[in-house]
Amino acid sequence: MTWPSLTLLSQSILSGIFVGSLYGLLGLGLGLSWGLLRLINLAHFAFAFLAAYLCYQLASGGRMDPLLTLVIIVPAFFALGAALHWLMTRFALTPFNSLLLTFGVTGIVEALIQTIWTADFRRLESHYAHEKFRIGALFVPVPELITLVLAVALSLGVWAVLRYTDLGKALRAAAEDAPVAAAFGVDQRMHGIVLAGTCSALAAVAGVCLALTFTLAPSQIYAWIGVVFAAVMIGGLGSALGPLLGGVLIGVSEAITMAVTAPSWAPIVSFTLLILILLFRPGKA
Amino acid sequence: MNARSLRVPIAIVVCASLLALMPRLGLPAFYDSLFYLAFHWIVLATSWNILSGYAGYFSFGHGAFFGVGLYTTATLSGKLDWPFLATLPLAAAVPALLGVALGAVVFRVHRVRGELFALLTLAVTFVIATIVLNTRIDGGPGIYLNAVPVPAIGPTQSSTFFLLALAAATATMLIAWAVYVSKLGLGLFAIHDDEDAAEVMGVPTYGYKLAAFAISCALAGLAGGIHALFISYVTAGEVFSITVPLTVVLMSVLGGTRHWAGPAIGATAITALLYFSTAGDHAVLGKAAVGAILVAAILFMPEGILERVQRALRKRSARGPATTRAPAETSLASEPAAPAAAEVLVRPDDVLLRARNLGKSFSGLRALQGVDVDVRAGEILGLIGPNGSGKSTFINVVSGHYAATTGDVVLDGRKLTGLPAHRIARAGVARTYQIPRPFRHLSVRDNVAVTALFGHARVRTRAQADAEAMKWLAFAGLEAKADAHPDDLNLHQRKFLELARALASRPRLVLLDEVLCGLTPTEMNDAVALIRRIRDQGATIVFVEHVMHAVLALTDRIVVFNQGELLAQGRAEQVMREPAVLTAYLGRAHA
Numbered sequence: 001m002t003w004p005s006l007t008l009l010s011q012s013i014l015s016g017i018f019v020g021s022l023y024g025l026l027g028l029g030l031g032l033s034w035g036l037l038r039l040i041n042l043a044h045f046a047f048a049f050l051a052a053y054l055c056y057q058l059a060s061g062g063r064m065d066p067l068l069t070l071v072i073i074v075p076a077f078f079a080l081g082a083a084l085h086w087l088m089t090r091f092a093l094t095p096f097n098s099l100l101l102t103f104g105v106t107g108i109v110e111a112l113i114q115t116i117w118t119a120d121f122r123r124l125e126s127h128y129a130h131e132k133f134r135i136g137a138l139f140v141p142v143p144e145l146i147t148l149v150l151a152v153a154l155s156l157g158v159w160a161v162l163r164y165t166d167l168g169k170a171l172r173a174a175a176e177d178a179p180v181a182a183a184f185g186v187d188q189r190m191h192g193i194v195l196a197g198t199c200s201a202l203a204a205v206a207g208v209c210l211a212l213t214f215t216l217a218p219s220q221i222y223a224w225i226g227v228v229f230a231a232v233m234i235g236g237l238g239s240a241l242g243p244l245l246g247g248v249l250i251g252v253s254e255a256i257t258m259a260v261t262a263p264s265w266a267p268i269v270s271f272t273l274l275i276l277i278l279l280f281r282p283g284k285a
Numbered sequence: 286m287n288a289r290s291l292r293v294p295i296a297i298v299v300c301a302s303l304l305a306l307m308p309r310l311g312l313p314a315f316y317d318s319l320f321y322l323a324f325h326w327i328v329l330a331t332s333w334n335i336l337s338g339y340a341g342y343f344s345f346g347h348g349a350f351f352g353v354g355l356y357t358t359a360t361l362s363g364k365l366d367w368p369f370l371a372t373l374p375l376a377a378a379v380p381a382l383l384g385v386a387l388g389a390v391v392f393r394v395h396r397v398r399g400e401l402f403a404l405l406t407l408a409v410t411f412v413i414a415t416i417v418l419n420t421r422i423d424g425g426p427g428i429y430l431n432a433v434p435v436p437a438i439g440p441t442q443s444s445t446f447f448l449l450a451l452a453a454a455t456a457t458m459l460i461a462w463a464v465y466v467s468k469l470g471l472g473l474f475a476i477h478d479d480e481d482a483a484e485v486m487g488v489p490t491y492g493y494k495l496a497a498f499a500i501s502c503a504l505a506g507l508a509g510g511i512h513a514l515f516i517s518y519v520t521a522g523e524v525f526s527i528t529v530p531l532t533v534v535l536m537s538v539l540g541g542t543r544h545w546a547g548p549a550i551g552a553t554a555i556t557a558l559l560y561f562s563t564a565g566d567h568a569v570l571g572k573a574a575v576g577a578i579l580v581a582a583i584l585f586m587p588e589g590i591l592e593r594v595q596r597a598l599r600k601r602s603a604r605g606p607a608t609t610r611a612p613a614e615t616s617l618a619s620e621p622a623a624p625a626a627a628e629v630l631v632r633p634d635d636v637l638l639r640a641r642n643l644g645k646s647f648s649g650l651r652a653l654q655g656v657d658v659d660v661r662a663g664e665i666l667g668l669i670g671p672n673g674s675g676k677s678t679f680i681n682v683v684s685g686h687y688a689a690t691t692g693d694v695v696l697d698g699r700k701l702t703g704l705p706a707h708r709i710a711r712a713g714v715a716r717t718y719q720i721p722r723p724f725r726h727l728s729v730r731d732n733v734a735v736t737a738l739f740g741h742a743r744v745r746t747r748a749q750a751d752a753e754a755m756k757w758l759a760f761a762g763l764e765a766k767a768d769a770h771p772d773d774l775n776l777h778q779r780k781f782l783e784l785a786r787a788l789a790s791r792p793r794l795v796l797l798d799e800v801l802c803g804l805t806p807t808e809m810n811d812a813v814a815l816i817r818r819i820r821d822q823g824a825t826i827v828f829v830e831h832v833m834h835a836v837l838a839l840t841d842r843i844v845v846f847n848q849g850e851l852l853a854q855g856r857a858e859q860v861m862r863e864p865a866v867l868t869a870y871l872g873r874a875h876a
Contacts, residue, residue: 095400097583099403101584103531103534104577104578105580107531107576108576108580111569114569222527225407226408267414268412271409274408275412278404278408279397280394
């Protein structure tokens with residue numbers, strides 16, 4: 001174990017912040033659905049990857065700008081998430097069964113991706129990929145910066161909606177005590193479907209960022225589960241800003257672990273954090 | 286054990302012996318491998334079910350224990366040249382120790398249940414995978430077992446694996462059955478439905494969960510050990526993938542998690558399905574098929590194939606002639622004469638339970654403070670007071686549900702404070718809940734059998750516990766409902782079920798928490814008569830109640846609580862005239 005130079009360490013921390021913002025963006029929809037709808041949606045990760053592959057297809061095959069693909073992808077995934085939620089409420093699933101069901105959906109999506117795009121690694125070649133600039137001694141890659149900006153903007157946006165709008169208040173009230181909220185006229189079913197659609201649309205945005213910054217493979221879906229759950233649980237369920245803060249915390253600690261030891265040790269940070277949170281603050285969930 | 290109760294294990298052994306003859310038929314080797322995979326998944330799914338199905342602690346970490354067993358064998362035989370068979374005991378022991386160590390920490394945290402336990406065990410899998418990958422256990426390139434000699438158990442190599450997996454599957458099924466019908470199994474099912482109530486009824490929940498976890502991990506490790514040599518090249522990425530927990534959960538949920546045979550049925554069905562749908566080069570389809578089946582199973586039969594079939598059979602038999610009740614049981618039911626309660630070891634007027642300076646605070650809020658109460662042997666002591674005066678807290682502290690903040694409780698010379706709730710139950714304290722808390726998925730008879738087995742009665746076998754349960758159901762007038770589930774009972778019957786459960790433990794002291802609350806006047810009279818009969822057998826009763834005429838009619842003495850403190854005690858008629866009591870109940874103007 002050798003300590004890297006200060007420049008290398010700062011560059012690591014910076015990349016930790018960038019990857020952490022992607023954890024946060026992925027965790028935003030996951031945490032909202034868990035905290036406000038009481039549904040643990042493992043398919044969130046599958047949806048993000050599906051969106052990433054669609055973005056890859058549209059950008060490299062259809063020659064669209066990767067960011068422009070959001071115009072198509074976001075509404076499509078809103079509809080997909082709303083439809084899945086409609087199905088789950090129709091059968092009145094318990095949180096645990098929602099976990100199992102979406103586990104199954106994840107398997108189906110993984111197989112679908114593998115059929116269309118094969119199990120090989122795919123890399124989106126966009127003009128963003130080569131753009132970077134320097135701040136002092138540090139390199140700032142543009143795709144990562146886009147992710148960070150989107151993550152911060154969406155987290156703040158969701159936070160504002162939950163806090164200041166009637167819709168947000170109704171959602172929080174329904175999460176607190178559904179029957180009482182219903183008695184006060186909250187249309188839970190409609191709100192649930194809108195929220196689930198939004199969560200899925202957020203997964204799609206995260207997927208586009210994923211396509212911009214990472215190499216894609218169907219089996220990678222599972223690599224993100226532990227980290228993102230850890231981010232969500234550190235940040236607090238149903239919180240809008242929590243996952244971003246949790247994600248950045250994990251991203252930075254992973255980056256430092258990688259700089260100090262070997263990259264393959266990185267998973268131990270997030271999963272150990274997740275275990276410790278579950279053991280010492282289970283009340284958060 | 287009589288011959289009837291041994292039918293299942295004999296059937297398992299006979300089936301296994303017949304299957305063991307299969308390699309001698311000279312079928313192509315790939316049949317050996319297909320059956321090997323079926324047995325392999327039967328071991329994994331059935332072992333998972335012992336903790337996760339029976340006790341309801343769904344684990345997503347079964348892959349971790351499978352993987353640890355696999356790497357134990359791979360390291361010992363591949364790197365240290367141990368003979369393969371000698372590694373198998375350790376392949377089971379190492380994951381079991383790991384499971385116990387993990388459980389010893391996790392099971393102490395009360396809220397890590399359900400989805401949180403699932404996430405935690407999933408995280409444990411990845412932590413272990415990272416450690417294995419980055420240390421000398423694997424180091425990255427994986428471990429080759431090509432040079433390890435395969436023991437010559439069967440005529441060919443593939444038949445050896447067939448026989449090894451068959452032996453493991455047989456052992457696993459026998460263990461799963463033995464746990465299912467044993468005291469351990471009943472305790473685990475009680476934990477599944479209501480862990481806190483189970484502990485208060487005398488089930489040593491912590492120890493039982495650890496035992497189930499250890500058995501579950503050991504069997505998964507054994508499957509891993511055998512599998513190491515079967516695949517002969519071991520990599521961390523393959524071993525610790527999500528496939529094992531996903532498949533195992535799917536198989537068990539599909540087959541049914543509330544039965545010992547459910548996971549095996551699910552495992553056989555899925556293995557066959559995967560085999561026939563992925564034969565050729567459509568491996569991707571298999572993954573999609575597993576996912577689709579899981580979705581369909583959760584939506585359309587969340588209780589599993591086996592439960593679905595059993596329910597259909599039950600319906601059919603219910604429509605047939607009503608000969609379900611044996612004559613012997615009817616005669617028992619017709620004479621609800623009180624069975625002898627616990628032998629009275631103390632003379633009347635001796636103090637059975639002594640509480641001194643008893644206090645309980647909830648982060649600053651003092652629910653109970655400096656309470657001194659003596660409960661005399663053989664009496665009915667009424668415990669009254671306004672809402673929030675500490676009556677229920679008193680019961681919760683005495684029964685061990687809450688740990689006391691200050692003071693002591695002594696039962697006939699034995700200190701109860703500081704003991705876990707199940708030890709207090711075994712010492713002879715039983716309670717009822719104001720809002721009945723039956724074990725929802727257990728039959729009414731099994732609900733009562735739980736306290737007979739785990740309480741002060743110390744009944745040894747399940748059969749005796751069932752007989753004991755029938756006696757107390759008859760006493761409470763519920764014998765006709767023995768096979769029903771608690772959801773089918775009305776409130777009055779649930780309250781009486783609470784009483785039957787408390788009594789079946791043959792308690793020395795019964796704590797009754799508002800048994801009359803919510804009953805109609807007629808039902809109340811029944812209940813009062815029943816409580817009299819309980820006392821007539823020599824049990825001592827603490828009776829928390831708001832219904833004053835019942836308190837006056839039943840109690841020998843009363844104790845009045847107000848704001849967590851003892852306000853007055855003595856005979857009911859006198860105490861109720863005391864100014865302080867009137868103030869507490871009716872306000873200052875009446876004082």
